[in-house]
Amino acid sequence: MKLKLDRSLKTPLYLQIRDQIGQLILSQQLSPGYRLPPERKLAAQLGVNRTTIVNAYHELAADGLIQSHVGRGSMVCIHPTMNQDRIPIQPVSWQNYYSSQAERMHNPVLASILDEISEEDQISFALGAPAGEYYPLKELNEICKAMMHAGNWQAFAYGPTIGHLPLREYLADWLRLRGIKTQAQNILITSGSQQGLDLLTKIFLEPGDFIVMEEPSFLGAIGVFKTAGAHILTIPLDEEGIRTDILEQILSRRRPKFIYTLPTFQNPTGTTMSLARRHELLKLAYQFHVPIIEDDPYSELYYEQGPFPSLKSLDEHEHVIYLGTFSKMLLPGLRLGWCVAPTTVLEQLSLAKQHVDLHTSTTTQWIMTDFCNQGMLDQHLSLVRNQYKRQRDIMADTLTEFSPPGLSWVLPSGGYYLWCELPPGINATSLLRKAAEKKVSFVPGNAFHIHSGGKNLIRLCFCHHTEATIREGIYRLCTAISELLNQPSQGRPAHRHHYRETLV
Amino acid sequence: MKLKLDRSLKTPLYLQIRDQIGQLILSQQLSPGYRLPPERKLAAQLGVNRTTIVNAYHELAADGLIQSHVGRGSMVCIHPTMNQDRIPIQPVSWQNYYSSQAERMHNPVLASILDEISEEDQISFALGAPAGEYYPLKELNEICKAMMHAGNWQAFAYGPTIGHLPLREYLADWLRLRGIKTQAQNILITSGSQQGLDLLTKIFLEPGDFIVMEEPSFLGAIGVFKTAGAHILTIPLDEEGIRTDILEQILSRRRPKFIYTLPTFQNPTGTTMSLARRHELLKLAYQFHVPIIEDDPYSELYYEQGPFPSLKSLDEHEHVIYLGTFSKMLLPGLRLGWCVAPTTVLEQLSLAKQHVDLHTSTTTQWIMTDFCNQGMLDQHLSLVRNQYKRQRDIMADTLTEFSPPGLSWVLPSGGYYLWCELPPGINATSLLRKAAEKKVSFVPGNAFHIHSGGKNLIRLCFCHHTEATIREGIYRLCTAISELLNQPSQGRPAHRHHYRETLV
Structure with missing residues (x-):
């Protein structure tokens, strides 16, 4: 009542x-x-x-x-x-x-952010999206033209829940080249890796279950785990990634359902887990019988040295479930990701997916299969690695040029984000408001935190905009910071609104 | 343990x-x-x-x-x-x-069926899919060619969770022509209407909650409600649809979270709820404060007289949540459906969808928008209404011609299915086995039942195959029935296998 x-x-x-x-x-x-x-x-x-x-x-x-x-x-x-x-x-x-799950869905941090970035003339460093100008539209056009002919109605028909076999076969080969010993039958095609997270949550989590994740971490994961009613045990990161010493203490007291980690070019910090740390993490997983969910959207976007071995590729005992996606390395609008899991888990995930949406769009899977089979994915990766590296450097250089003293960051060796610490006394939420006046936006650090924390941190995505726009946006941001520093009071916190846009 | x-x-x-x-x-x-x-x-x-x-x-x-x-x-x-x-x-x-939810996901009826229909030379009347030969591939090809040019990268970018605005605007107009007073902001684009069901389940159902549905009913709905741990109260149908007299008795004793109904060309029975019954159902919903989920995939596929008014179009007090889809009337592989709901529910559904898959594929939404805005949907509907009517009649005529005595059915005035009662003594599961030998398949009636029941009923989809194939398949099926009738024992029940394909 x-x-x-x-x-x-x-x-x-x-x-x-x-x-x-x-x-x-x-x-x-x-x-x-x-x-x-x-x-x-x-x-x-x-x-x-x-x-x-x-x-x-x-x-x-x-x-x-x-x-x-x-x-x-x-x-x-x-x-x-x-x-x-x-x-x-x-x-x-x-x-x-409403269900108790529905009541856990509110996400006011996001709500307030998203309203800020919905205006047209804003330069948004908030959205973690690839740059539209690199999308291979000409190639996609050619593929669709060849694909959509009368005999090929299967490209628009119902398909198997697990996904289009030729796409799974391509991915199995592609992953094997990256050290992941898998095969098509262990790969489920998902509607983006967010769906992979949701399906894993569905099959594993009960309200009250414990899980472990890094803090700060991907906000889409935080949202889905919180909604499921999980108790989230957080582990801090250092420059080598997740603090396995603290993890070990926690595992000796609690039995979490799984450890969620984003080891390579982590979102939001950009941190990459060292090889030694990866081995330690796996050892703890084996010792305490805790599965690992490895979320790996960014690992192909390396700007300094070759790819890091994924946890999945180092795992000899099937403890790691692996999530991948085309969204960050190619384009997000086809909504295609994948999950690699042991056979029994994959069957359970497929059963869950059957209830959730039957299967991912056949058409988008066929388009992607042709794209990949024509060798265009690797070609595209070379292009964007080159471009995003330049954009990262331009963002960092412009920050160095214009930022007031006290702003700091670590240059990530890959991925999408600069994770910046604000000068003392500047609050990220207040800055968001001031920045909105200057028509620039970002994600305040508290959005990536499970409890409190992150109030003096901000995440900037350097991939989405062209070089000139990055320079202009960073200039505006630095101006906003400077003005706040010279202002006696930081004003009221940002207003909360309803949900408008997707943030990733 | x-x-x-x-x-x-x-x-x-x-x-x-x-x-x-x-x-x-x-x-x-x-x-x-x-x-x-x-x-x-x-x-x-x-x-x-x-x-x-x-x-x-x-x-x-x-x-x-x-x-x-x-x-x-x-x-x-x-x-x-x-x-x-x-x-x-x-x-x-x-x-x-695994979670308790995962443990509720098993669906052995489906599992055994699906293995039967996976072979190549089978004629399957099991899958509720439109005929590939009518898919408008030439038109889709033209649309993609025009859409995928360099300036149009937004068609492959992240989009809003609620869906592509021009598609929601088109649907609002299209639904208004069908008496549903709605607007774009009350329409959520879903990845097929199965996702609509899943999202509604997520925001409304708690394990142990009561819900009401017709029996027999859509197996995808049964699956998702059972997985959520709902107690399903079943109401039988007569020739006018759901038995509102029985519903009233139940509502005076129980408070279900909602009533799920498929009022027009019901799956699997083909029954259409009479207008009087629709009004009675709404009256009960108002009186007992029970929302209705109206699932309406087939209403545009009428073969006798104009469209029936949906419950949503008759609802003056926002008690009805409406699910629609392009899968049955056009093609399923783009995975596009929609949900019309009151503003507060739509906001909650959007929030749920954000956690589930961020948003439905931008690309498929853009393709569908262009298709619809060029007037091709209504054009396509005229074509398939005509064709499917012929196919329905050919299936019925062939059954009349070859069926052994005792097989009966009611000709549906629209939709996809003939719902047949087998001659006394013939069990649908045994027949499935015999039919598999003859390379023909269907869905046994028990798959659509929540408890027991339906063992002497089968569902045949007449939309998926050409006329010649329908005749051949029905001939095979009738032969299988005749052989079973002339056989002293019906043999062992069909073997259970793992999941392979999507069934709808």
């Missing part, structure tokens, strides 16, 4: 309570025989005096809607006296129908 | 139990201090004699792994005596990590 009191109204609280409970009874949302909460309990819940509830119940009894018995409390009458037909049809109070 | 006994082994059961529990302790899957289940309880669970468990626990105590105390039961020792380092690395026992 949910009641909402409005203290700004003239109607006394006990009458508000009487009216709302009366409404619930007359509309049969509270059934005959329903036992109302004890007066003291409802009073505590609503934050009112017990007498207020006593009065409200008294009124309801006088109306013939409830009966009170000393020692047994109050219950809804079997035949409430009012005439059913006189009740006007009420709109559904949807919030009373 | 999950143990699996194999009675075909020579190892005595008490030693199998000892070994498995010992393994769980040594691998730390059972923590020090973990209290083992009482002997009597574990015996009942495993279906063994209590002495067997007593002996197993005795062995474990002798090994120094557990301690038993009279009256307090047995617990894992704080320091199991065996040396940690001597334990070889064990593979993860994944089934011990």
Whole structure:
């Protein structure tokens, strides 16, 4: 039974309570025989005096809607006296129908950010998206032209839940070249790697389960794990990645369902886990029988030296479930990712996916298969590695040029992001507001934190914009920081809005 | 603690139990201090004699792994005596990590069916898919050619979770022509209507919640509701659709979270709810404050008279949430459906979708938008209405021509399916086996039932094949029925296999 009191109204609280409970009874949302909460309990819940509830119940009894018995409390009458037909049809109070999962979905940090970046003339360093100008549109056009002919209706038909076999075969080969010993039957095609996270959550997590993740970490993962009702145990990172010493302490006390990690060019910090740390992490996973979910969207985007071995490629005992995606290294709009898992897990994931969306779009899978089989993925990777490296350097150089003293960052050796620490006294949320005035945006660090923390950190994506726009945007950002530094007070925190856009 | 006994082994059961529990302790899957289940309880669970468990626990105590105390039961020792380092690395026992939701996902009816239809030379009347020969591939080719040019990279970029605005605007107009008063902001684009069902389940259902649905009904809906742990209250259908008299009785006793219904050309029965019944259903929904989820994939495929008004179009009080899809009326491989809902529900669904897959493929949405805006959807509908009507009639005529006495069906006035009652004594599952020998398949009626029932019913889809193939397939099917009728025993039930294909 949910009641909402409005203290700004003239109607006394006990009458508000009487009216709302009366409404619930007359509309049969509270059934005959329903036992109302004890007066003291409802009073505590609503934050009112017990007498207020006593009065409200008294009124309801006088109306013939409830009966009170000393020692047994109050219950809804079997035949409430009012005439059913006189009740006007009420709109559904949807919030009373939501699941506990739905109630865990709110994400105010994101909500406030996203409204800031929705305006047209903003330069957004918030969205972790590849640059549209490099999308291979000409090649995609050619592929579609060749693919969409009369005999090829299968490209638009239902397909298997696990995914298009030729795409899974391509990926198996491609992953084998990267040291991951797998085969097509252990690869599930997902609608982006976000879906992989959701499916894994679905098959593994129960409300109250413990999981382990790095802090800070990918906000899409935080959101899905929180929604599932997981207790998140956080492990800090240092320059070699996840702190395995702290992890070991935690594992000796708790049994998490899994460890979620993003070892290469981590989002948001850009950190890459050292080889030694990777081995330590695997050793702990084996010792404590904890599976690892390795999220690996960025590893192909290396700007200094060749690719790092994934945890999956180092795993000799099938403890690692691996998530990949085309979204960051190629383009996100086809919504194609994949999950590599042991056979039994893959079967369970496929069963879950069948319920969730039957299968990922056949058409987009066929397009991607042709693209990959014509050798265009590796070609594209060479191009963007080169470009994104330049963009990273331009962003860093421009920051060096314009930033006020106290701003610091570590140049990542790959991936998408510069993770910056603001000068002392500057709060990321306040800066977001000031930056919005200057038409530039970013993601404040607290969005990537499970508990508190990150308030003096910001994430800047250097991939999405051209070099000139990066320079202009960073100039604006530095101006905003400088102005805040010279301002006595930082003003009110940013306003919270409803969800508008996708943030990744 | 999950143990699996194999009675075909020579190892005595008490030693199998000892070994498995010992393994769980040594691998730390059972923590020090973990209290083992009482002997009597574990015996009942495993279906063994209590002495067997007593002996197993005795062995474990002798090994120094557990301690038993009279009256307090047995617990894992704080320091199991065996040396940690001597334990070889064990593979993860994944089934011990699954959520209760994962454990509810099994769907053996489907599993056995799907294996039957996966062979190449089978004529499958099982899959509810449109005919590939009518897919507008030439038009799609033209659309992609025009769309995929350098300036148009947005067609491959991230997009809003709620969906591509021009597509939602088109749908709002299209639905308004069908009496549904809505607007783009109340429409969420989903990855097929299956995803709509999954998202609604996510935001509304808690394990143990009651919901109402017709029986028989769409198996994808049954699967997703069962997985969520819902208690499904079933209402039978008559020739006017859902039995509202029975529904009323149920609603006066129970408060379901929602009523799921497929009112027009129902899957699998082909039944269309009468107008009077639609009004009665809405009246009950208003009276008992129960939302309705209206699933409407087939209503545009009418073969006798104009479209029926949807429940949503008759709903004056926002009690109906409406699901639509392009899969049945156009093609399924783009995975595009939509959900029309009140604003507050739509916001919650969008939030859920953000966690699930960020958004539906931008590219497929752009393709569909162009297709629709060029007036091709309505054009396509005229074509398929005409063709599918012919196919329906050919299937019915061929059944009349070849079926042995006792087979009956009602000709549906639209949609995809003939729902047939088998001659007395013929079981649908046995027939599936016999039919597989003849290289023809269908879905046995029990797949659409929540409890038991449907064993003498089969669903045949008449849309997927050409006229000649339909005749050949029905001839094979009738031969299979005749042979079964003339056979003294029906043989063993069909074998159960793992999941292979998508069935809808």
